[in-house]
Amino acid sequence: MIRDIALPPHEIAQEPSGLTLVAVQRRGVPLFHARLSVPAGASEDPRGKAGLAQFTADLLRRGTMRRDARGVDDLIESMGTGLGIEVSLDEAALSLTVPGDLSRHALDALLEVALEPSFPENEVASARRRTLASLQSDLDEPSSVAARAVVALGYGPQHPYGHPAHGFRRDVETFQREDALGFHASRFNARGALLAVVGTAAPADLLALARERLLQVKWPSDARRAPLDFASLPRQGMRALVWHKPDSTQAQVRIVASGIPRRSPLYMPGVVQNAALGGGFTSLLVDAIRVDRGLSYSVSTRLLMARHAGLSVFASFTKNETLRELLDVALEKMAAYARTGPSDEALTKAKSYLSGLFPLGLESHEALAEQIADSILDGLGVNHLATYRSRLAAVKAAQARDAAAQLSPARDGTQILVIGDGEVGRKALADLCPVDVRPIEELA
Secondary structure, three states, X not given: OOOOOOOOOEEEEEOOOOOEEEEEEXXXXXXXEEXXXXXXXXXXXXXXXXXXHHHHHHHHHHEEOXXXXXXXXXXXXXXXXXXXXXXXXXXEEEEEEEEHHHHHHHHHHHHHHHHOEOOOHHHHHHHHHXXXXXXXXXXXXXXXXXXXXXXXXXXXXXXXXXXXXXXXXXXXXXXXXXXXXXXXXHHOXXXXXXXXXXXOOOHHHHHHHHHHHHOOOOOOOOOOOOOXXXXXXXXXXXXXXXXXXXXXXXXXXXXXXXXOOOOOOXXXXXXXXXXXXXXXXXXXXXXXXXXXXXXXXXXXXXXXXXXXXXXXXXXXXXXXHHHHHHHHHHHHHHHHHHHHOOOHHHHHHHHHHHHHHHHHHHOOHHHHHHHHHHHHHOOOOOHHHHOHHHHHHOOOHHHHHHHHHHHOOOOOOOEEEEEEOHHHHHHHHOOOOOEEEEEHHHHO
């Protein structure tokens, strides 16, 4: 029998400023973890400034109003820790983990770096050079190019999610100190932000600690941001886009269709059917493509779910000579699966696999804070985690079958993305659907 995971003692408080505080007590490990999430994700990038959220976040530890970049490094290293900074489509998050007796020191450091950056001109120039060099070097990694292509084309250029988090070279070249200052001032505010703390103390004591340290800082702004337009994704017939990488002997392949946001009623049936299709090592597509035919040793399907939208993605790679065979097998198997859904045996295996995997995502202080924070910010609530396994077990075959039909990467309107030799791709796909070959530099 599958049992739900009991979450540790926790409290959630909504502050007058609009900030959400989350305190989680985890006994037994004398560590303290803090995670600050702010509404400054890649979807907030201004038009013509793709990558500004990531650029701004990368600059946070390059100097504050109190100390320069070396001083920030010394501050973090003096606690024997590292500062994590990540940017998703919806948030920017800063986090660190320290011994329990350094909790006040850690919170002060985290809030200083997040809310008091100075954005020195020389650091902005250095960051711009590093980002441009990184974008150029990514062109040598077909899998990185494919990841950029998936979001750019899956969502479309008008969608807030429709560009890579690191942006495009043409936009990054324009970044100035004023851009980072303006983005920080308008997006790093308390309204819509969440501070999660995990430690050995009782939740009430952890909340008191967070409030005490927050009194020492001033948020850049309390302005309300204009809501973004998360309109429906554009629908069109099947097409293929090949990004030409000269002399490629292999091709990266992605098959992309629209998916669902995390709050969708299809969330749990979708997760289950995806695991059976291509989300696990013993899934249908792995057996058909890797085990039975040896076309590739990397095969997967994923539901990329953000707060307001998502994508359904098949991913693999193969030799030039077997590109069309791989595509034919993938499209055939996914089309059949969309009609039938998983077998009873596959459904049972998928539930068991996901149920066993789930607790691993809550083991560490860092993972627990991230999961709880995301569940709250995405509007799911902590009950999403508390009842995850029982809801997983409750998915019926009919629900999984309906989700498979609605979320198949191979349904009407899918896009086939190939990173490899342009002429090879054109010939392989010519009689399948319209094919457009573009230079790979477009994705830099």
